Amino acid sequence: xxxxxxxxxxxxxxxxxxxxxxxxxxxxxxxxxxxxxxxxxxxxxxxxxxxxxxxxxxxxxxxxxxxxxxxxxxxxxxxxxxxxxxxxxxxxxxxxxxxxxxxxxxxxxxxxxxxxxxxxxxxxxxxxxxxxxxxxxxxxxxxxxxxxxxxxxxxxxxxxxxxxxxxxxxxxxxxxxxxxxxxxxxxxxxxxxxxxxxxxxxxxxxxxxxxxxxxxxxxxxxxxxxxxxxxxxxxxxxxxxxxxxxxxxxxxxxxxxxxxxxxxxxxxxxxxxxxxxxxxxxxxxxxxxxxxxxxxxxxxxxxxxxxxxxxxxxxxxxxxxxxxxxxxxxxxxxxxxxxxxxxxxxxxxxxxxxxxxxxxxxxxxxxxxxxxxxxxxxxxxxxxxxxxxxxxxxxxxxxxxxxxxxxxxxxxxxxxxxxxxxxxxxxxxxxxxxxxxxxxxxxxxxxxxxxxxxxxxxxxxxxxxxxxxxxxxxxx
Numbered sequence: 001x002x003x004x005x006x007x008x009x010x011x012x013x014x015x016x017x018x019x020x021x022x023x024x025x026x027x028x029x030x031x032x033x034x035x036x037x038x039x040x041x042x043x044x045x046x047x048x049x050x051x052x053x054x055x056x057x058x059x060x061x062x063x064x065x066x067x068x069x070x071x072x073x074x075x076x077x078x079x080x081x082x083x084x085x086x087x088x089x090x091x092x093x094x095x096x097x098x099x100x101x102x103x104x105x106x107x108x109x110x111x112x113x114x115x116x117x118x119x120x121x122x123x124x125x126x127x128x129x130x131x132x133x134x135x136x137x138x139x140x141x142x143x144x145x146x147x148x149x150x151x152x153x154x155x156x157x158x159x160x161x162x163x164x165x166x167x168x169x170x171x172x173x174x175x176x177x178x179x180x181x182x183x184x185x186x187x188x189x190x191x192x193x194x195x196x197x198x199x200x201x202x203x204x205x206x207x208x209x210x211x212x213x214x215x216x217x218x219x220x221x222x223x224x225x226x227x228x229x230x231x232x233x234x235x236x237x238x239x240x241x242x243x244x245x246x247x248x249x250x251x252x253x254x255x256x257x258x259x260x261x262x263x264x265x266x267x268x269x270x271x272x273x274x275x276x277x278x279x280x281x282x283x284x285x286x287x288x289x290x291x292x293x294x295x296x297x298x299x300x301x302x303x304x305x306x307x308x309x310x311x312x313x314x315x316x317x318x319x320x321x322x323x324x325x326x327x328x329x330x331x332x333x334x335x336x337x338x339x340x341x342x343x344x345x346x347x348x349x350x351x352x353x354x355x356x357x358x359x360x361x362x363x364x365x366x367x368x369x370x371x372x373x374x375x376x377x378x379x380x381x382x383x384x385x386x387x388x389x390x391x392x393x394x395x396x397x398x399x400x401x402x403x404x405x406x407x408x409x410x411x412x413x414x415x416x417x418x419x420x421x422x423x424x425x426x427x428x429x430x431x432x433x434x435x436x437x438x439x440x441x442x443x444x445x446x447x448x449x450x451x452x453x454x455x456x457x458x459x460x461x462x463x464x465x466x467x468x469x470x471x472x473x474x475x476x
Contacts, residue, residue, distance in 0.1 A: 016457075020329050020338045020346075028241050029249035031164050035315055036233040036254020037261075038171040042122060042312035043225035044178055044265045045285060045305050047371070051222030052279030055215030057194040057270055058208035062216050063223035064266055066418060068259055071227040073415035074382060075255045076405045077389035079248035082234035083403040085462075086243030089326035090234035091385050093462035098388035098395070101453065104462070107384040108327045109444045113377030113437060115232065115320035116353045120360040121370035122313040123148045128367070129283075129306055145361040152314045153354040156321065159343045167314045174308035175261070181285045181301050182264045188272035188292040196274045220425040224375055226262035229312070230254055231378075231385065235322040238461075244402035317350065324349040330460035332452050372433035373440075376426045380437070382419035386412045 051060035081094040089096070089104075091111050096104025126148055127141025155166060199205045202212030209215055233251040240246045265285070270278045273288035281287040285305060289298035325346040328338035337348045364370055389412040392399065405411050427434045456463060 017329075017459075020325075020340055021344060029246040029253065031168060032233055032236055032240060032246055032250025033253035033257070034168040034171055035164060035236060035318070036230045036251055037175070037257050038167050038311040038315035039229035039232050039319065040227055040254075040258050040312065041171060041174045041178075041261070042125070042309045043228055044261050045174075045308045046125065046283060047225040048222050048262075048265070049269070049278050049281060049284040051219035052197070052270060052275045054211065054222065055219030056197040056208070056210035057275040058206075059211055059215035060219040060223060061266065062209075063219035064226060064262065067220060067223040067227060067422065068262070070382070070415050070418035070422065071230060072255060072259070073407075073411045074386055074419070075230065075251050076407075077386060077412040077415065078231055078234055079251050080401055080403050080405040081389055081392065082237055082247040082251070083244045084399060084401045086234075086237035086240070086247065087326065087461040088235060088238045088322045089330070089462040090237060090323070091231065091381055091388075092323065092326055094392070095384050095388045096462050098391040099384065101456065102448070103384065103388075105327070105332050105448050106441075106445065107381055107388070108323060108332065109441060110377045110381035110384065111232075112320065112323045112327065113440055114229070114374045114381065115316050115323060116357065117360065117370055117377070118229065118316050118374040119149070119313050119320070119354075120145075120357040120364070121367040121374060122309055122316070123357065123361040124365060124367035124370065126306070126309045126313065127361075129309060133302065133306075141365065142362045145358055148310075148313055149354045149358045152310075152317055153350050155314070156317055156350050157341065157343075157345055157347065159345060164318075167311060167318075170307050170311040170314060173304055174311050177285075177301050177304040177308065178261050178265065180297060180304070181289065182268050184289050184294045184297045184301075185268040185272035185292065189268060190271065193271050193274045194267075196276050197279070217425050218429060220422055221372075221375060221429045224378070224422060226266075227255075227258055228375065228378060229316060229319065230258060231382070232316070232319040235319050235326075248403040317354065320353045321346050321349040324353060326460075326462060329457065330463050331456040332448060335457070369430075369433065372426070372430040373436050376423075376430075376433050376437040377440075379419065379423040379426050380441075383416065383423060386416035386419055390416065 051063060055063060082090065085093050085097060087093045089108065092104050092108030095107035099107070123145040124141060127144035130144050131141060195207045197210040199207055199210045200212065202214055204212035211218070230251065233254060234247060237243045237247055269284055269288040273291035277291055278284045278288055283302065286298040286302040289301060324333065325338045327333045328335055328349065337352060338346060339348060341347050360370060389405070390409045393409045458464070
């Protein structure tokens with residue numbers, strides 16, 4: 001057997017890929033859908049409501065529709081690409097084939113920024129949650145941050161099948177908390193409560209849009225919280241049983257659930273307690289329940305709702321490890337990061353970002369700042385992912401596609417346009433996050449241009465897909 005080689009002259013070991021093998025067949029479509037929901041579920045418990053203070057209920061509702069349409073269209077494109085190109089690189093692999101090495105790496109880097117920083121933000125939120133509940137007598141968040149990374153990275157090291165099942169159970173608890181909250185708020189719903197934010201003198205201001213058109217733009221970033229990270233499902237492609245069938249079912253199923261849960265939260269919480277109150281709350285669902293007199297239920301949702309944050313933390317740890325694994329296996333990042341254990345888990349790709357995430361949480365201790373950096377990275381990746389689908393459809397119409405996106409490039413064209421709007425909105429909302437993300441990108445791209453582009457592993461799955469496509473193009 002010939003040893004795989006990189007683009008440099010140095011050969012790799014014969015067992016290079018044997019030491020970088022994930023566990024196949026660990027996830028079916030149901031577990032994949034659960035993974036997609038768990039990525040996002042924490043966004044239903046907090047964060048989204050800040051959009052009420054920025055755009056009023058009407059502004060956030062319009063933003064919800066716009067971002068829901070963007071994610072729905074993008075998910076349909078991802079379903080096609082993940083079925084046709086089922087690798088752990090997911091977005092990096094799709095863009096690698098469509099946009100070349102630099103475009104693929106930039107997409108993978110954007111996704112990695114999103115998934116590596118989001119757990120640090122969520123750990124800060126969990127720490128604040130634990131402190132506010134008075135659990136364990138803690139007065140500082142750092143022990144909680146440490147426990148989160150140690151316990152949940154440890155569970156992932158045990159094995160992907162076991163980790164996904166634990167994650168599914170935690171996600172089920174979080175969904176139960178949402179159902180209980182909806183049941184508690186439904187009898188108190190009044191349309192007038194949605195529109196209790198006074199109208200300003202901004203352009204286009206009204207009872208429905210109290211902050212005018214600018215309020216809609218400002219609310220876009222918070223509407224993203226209802227769906228942020230669902231695009232991570234294709235990262236499990238190499239560990240699914242039948243990617244051609246399971247990946248489309250999993251990611252589309254997850255998106256369908258998230259639209260329902262997001263809409264229920266958006267309508268019922270402010271519809272029962274008032275948009276003003278919910279928009280100013282740090283824990284909107286329990287506070288909304290208390291406002292309508294459901295104190296006991298608020299306590300239950302407060303405790304069970306912690307599962308939502310834990311579920312997202314747990315699942316995003318999985319996501320960052322698979323994206324880092326794929327970029328490392330292909331040589332874009334140091335290859336030792338992609339080594340897997342005897343249980344088929346990428347040890348260093350789990351541990352190293354975990355250490356970095358804990359350090360960020362402990363030093364920054366500002367979840368809003370961290371999550372805005374993650375959102376900015378996500379928005380960059382959305383532009384590149386939708387562009388990749390369009391390029392592949394136009395340039396490779398004959399590529400085998402077990403699932404085809406309804407509407408084709410029109411669908412992802414809508415997603416591309418809306419993702420550009422979302423990217424612009426994230427810059428407007430938090431310039432500091434944009435600058436931090438730009439610095440990370442500059443460092444990452446410098447590493448590629450000066451070092452790793454000369455050491456890529458040509459026989460890595462994502463690279464092979466792209467090279468085969470190039471060879472077929474030359475034969476035409």
